[in-house]
Amino acid sequence: MASRSSWKSRLKRSRLRAPGWTRPGLAALFWLCVTQSVCGAGAAKAVMQKDAEFDVTYNDTVTSVNQTTYAFNHTISRNKTEGVRVTVDVLEQTLEAPILFVVRQKQAVMSFQVPLILRGLYQRKYPYKHVGRTLCQPPTRAASETQYFFVDVSTLSSHRTNYQLRVSRVESFTLQTDKKFSFTASPSQPQFFKYVFPDGMDTVIVKVNSDVNFPCSVMSVQDIQCPVYDLDNNVGFIGMYQTMTKKGAITVQRKDFPSNSFYVVVVVKTEDEACGGPLRFYPLQPDELIDAGNRTKDLDVLVSPAINSEKYVIGMLFCLGIFLSFYVVTLLVACMENKRLKRREMYENAPDMSPAETASLLGKNADGKTPASPYEYGSFADNGSTLSSEAVTDSATSTDNNYGYLERSLDSVARSRQESLSSVEEDDYDTLDDIDSDKNIVRTKKYLCVSDLARKDKRVLSKKYQIYFWNIATIAVFYALPVIQLVITYQTVVNVTGNQDICYYNFLCAHPLGALSAFNNILSNLGYVMLGLLFLLIVLKRDVIHNRALVRNDLNALECGIPKHFGVYYAMGTALMMEGLLSACYHVCPNYTNFQFDTSFMYMIAGLCMLKLYQKRHPDINASAYTAYACLAGVIFFSVLGVVFGRGNMVFWIVFSVIHILATMFLSTQLYYMGRWRLDAGILRRIVYVIYTDCIRQCSGPMYIDRMVLLVMGNIVNWSLAAYGLIERPNDFASYLLAIAICNLLLYFAFYIIMKLRSGERIKCLPLVCILFTAVVWGFALYFFFxxxxxxxxxxxxxxEHNRDCILLSFFDDHDIWHFLSSIAMFGSFLVLLTMDDDLDTVQRDKIFVF
Structure with missing residues (x-):
């Protein structure tokens, strides 16, 4: 062991003491022991110190027996910050004994070896002989202060190794607001710059851009401290960071940085897998070194001021104002409707009302006859001709003497109403003994009227459809609570770790508020909730008016129009509100794992709209809430499987396509025969028999032409979608499944409108305006969605790479506008379903045709 006197003599000989030092302390002794190899017995290393200057290139050699220390002095000003950059080149690759560079500053020590070995995926090693590092700049309280720092160069190699060392000042080390700065970086030459918040500015957006996708890079925002984590293997240790190809943006708030300043760090990664680049080969040997090639990237950084609190207030007021205006318009329309109803009641209660006037209120012509049926205008019959004259005669006979219908005893109506309110079950109708009322006979008639499929007890049906609302309310509670808990956890993880690759925001238009990173994307979902609530209020008003009409034994409410069942409407309004809530939860942290939250109630809405369309003309045979929600649960189940396993998995797509086609055929059969068929062991025998009798033995057309046209078109559309999914196998399975639901809904809605017009019915002014308005809004909404x-x-x-700046009030982006327009379009679509059959409110149900 060397004596203490030999240590002192070596310290004196090495001239390591800076000006003003009187004797070495314990720290200097420890540093000498560690870095200069003088702790071992017989150790002998020549240490030479040089007074070095900035912007001078030093060409030297180093071996295991000599070490060089370069001493620099640097003046730091409180008003002006200059960066210091150390650049090293090793002319020979000595991997067995690399050169060690140690930079000793006042408050920090930075060390690195050259060649610098950086590791990638599967621990692959990439050597770099050219290294450049920027020194951290600790803050100073004095107006001007001179600081010393030293660069120690040593190696354990016995061979002389040549190197070049250059220390230079970085004049543009401090970034200026709204001033772009360009630079070059590589994995072994990271760059970082300092930014100081100006007075009065609390939030800024740091944008880093490049003209090329690769090499993959990482941008980071870190507090002013030493050391600065500026290598690929440690850049994510502190602060906020995100990977980038062409674009990167991070919103920075003053409150997160006590020093009112921060570093912007840019690191080029050793591999491109994190940015979706091609995977390189896997090395055969674990210690194999791979040539990294040229991974230099030109970038530019720009720090821009973010929006102030005034923009937040304007954005929130704008959002509230848009949707509150719908409440105002609805209130005005309701007032006008109330005036019209009061005027109508005055006419109905007039003692001297003529039969012609009364008939006109019920949708009759002035001569007391009903408008012509659709089949008088050339509806399809069995052989393509018009309906037989006998059928037309029977229809006309049944509509004569309508005034006699008005003279029906009110006592008998009251008695019928009382019986309908009795405690009965839904299946009571199915056990009727009267053969003329048997459902097999009624439902298989060639031409059906709504009265044929509205024979079940009204109170029982009302309860049946109210279950839709209560079930979806229960589903909403149990679905939303864990979702809210999960997204709060996601947001907490993002805020704590600083990893901004977890959430897929539009970072160029993501305005934080409190703990939320993108408040604008959450706020824009307010429309779903407010308009869903407004729709529930409209339905409630109609429900109350209808119930009052039933209480006073109003003939139109009892015997005319489409049967009023509001349970599905309530479920639709609730689903729209939940869509807003869950979409807001999804946008707290949008990513691959929680995209399901944003689409689940979209499936619900599409399914409920189709069920409501079918229920209008088929109230007795519509699906129960339990069956409907069970089917929707199956859809959501496949959606989850598709998101998890559907990417390129041929087996999954084959199974899903087969199930899709079989479900389409099953539903088509159910709709065509209106539930009067059985799925049992004899189904194949009956199918063969029908094909033989109707297609082979005698070629006869289908009995129900209109239904067959709809179902053939539906099968063509669904089979085409199944084939597309099987061939293309789209990555976004959830959107593909939603497209299937929307296509079927649009097809059925178009069929309903066409058949309504063919049946001689008309569309009143309000639903017509809603249809046109909704179609236009849907068009604009889809434009912003895509x-x-x-x-x-x-x-x-x-x-x-797809991120873009805000386009509305400097607060909302394209996707926020999609939220606005789609919520309005959904609300308009619901109004269309609610009002499209208002023209039938005074038409008897045995004159309303089923299609």
Whole structure:
């Protein structure tokens, strides 16, 4: 062991003491022991110190027996910050004994070896002989202060190794607001710059851009401290960071940085897998070194001021104002409707009302006859001709003497109403003994009227459809609570770890508020909730008016129009509100794992709209709430499987396509025969028999032409969608499944409108305006939806390539406008379903045709 005197003599000989030092302390002794190899017996290393200058290139050699220390002095000003950058080149690759560079500053020590070995995926090693590092700049309280720092160069190699060392000042080390700065970075030459918040500015957006996708990079925002984590293997240790190809943006708030300043760090990664680049080969040997090639990237950084609190207030007031205006318009329309109803009641209660006037209130012509049926205008019959004259005669006979219908005793109506309110079950109708009322006979008639499919007890049916509302309310509670808990956890993880690759925001228009990273995307979902609530209020008003009409034994409410059952409407309004809530939860942290939250109630809405359309003309045979929600649960189940396993998995797509086609055929049969068929062991025998008798033995057309046209078109559409999914296998399975539901809904809605017009019915002014308005809004909404500001189907870095600036009030982006327009369009679609059959309110149900 060397004596203490030998240590002192070596310290004196090495001239390591800076000006003003009187004797070495314990720290200097420890540093000498560690870095200069003088702790071992017989150790002998020549240490030479040089007074070095900035912007001078030093060409030297180093061996295991000599070490060089370069001493620099640096003046730090409180008003001006200059960066210091150390650049090293090793002319020979000595991997067995690399050169160690140690930079000793006042408050920090930074060390690195050259060649610098950086590791990638599967621990692959990439050596770099050219290294450049920027020194951290600790803050100073004095107006001007001179600080010393030293660069120690040593190696354990016995061979002389040549190197070049250059220390230079970085003049543009401090970034200026709204001033772009360009630079170059590589994995072994990271860059970082300092930014100081100006007075009065609390939030800024740091944007880093490049003209090329690769090499993959990482941008980070870190507090002013030493050391600065600026290598690929440690850049994510502190602060906020995100991978990037062409674009990167991070919103920074003053409150998160006590020093009112921060570093912007840019690191080029050793591999491109994190940004979706091609995978390189896997090395055969674990210690194999791979040539990294040229991974230099040109970038530019720009720090821009973010919006102030005034923009937040304007954005929130704008959002509230849009949807509150719908409440005002609805209130005005309701007032006008109340005036019209009061005027109608005055006419109905007039003692001297003529039969012609009364008939006109019930939808009759002035001569007391009903409008012509659709079959008088050339509806399809069995052989393509018009309906037989006998059928027309029977229809006309049944509609004569309508005034006699008005003279029906009110006592008998009251008695019928009382019987309908008795405690009965839904299946009581199915056990009727009267053969003329048997459901097999009624439902298989060639031409059906609504009265044929509205024979069940009204109170029982009302309870049956109210279950839709209560079930979806229960589903909403149990679905929403864990969702809210999960997204709060996601947001907490993002805030704590700083990893901004977890959530797929539009980072160029993501305005934080409190703990939320993108408050604007959450606020824009307010329309779903407010308009869903407004729709529930409209339905409640209609429900109350209808119940009052039933209480006073109003003939139109009892015997005319489409049977009023509001349970599905309540479920639709609740689903729209839940869509807003869950979409807001999804946008707290949108990513691959929680996209299901944003689509589940979309499936619910599409399914409920189709059920409501079918219920209008088929109230007795519509699906129960339990069956409907069980089917929707199956859809959501497949949606989850598709998101998890559907990417390129041929087996999954084959299974799903087969199930899709079989479900389409099953539903088609159910709709065509109106439930009067059985799925049992004899189904194949009956199918063969029908094909033989109707197609082979004698070629006869289908009995129900209109239904057959709809179902053939529906099967063509669904088979085509199944084939597309099987061939293309789209990555976004949830959107593909939603497209299937929307296509079927639009097809059925178009069929309903066409058949309504063919049946001689008309569309009143309010639903017609709603149809046109909704179609236009849907068109604009879909335009903004397909802008695609982000996508979780790709890597976070690739998703950021689609990011764009705000386009509305400097607060909302394209996707926020999609939220606005789609919520309005859904509300309009619901109003269309609610009002499209208002023209039948005074038409007897045995004159309303089923299709």
């Amino acid at each position: 802008q695609g500001l982000s996508t979780w189907q790709k890597t976070p870095a690739e998703s950021r």
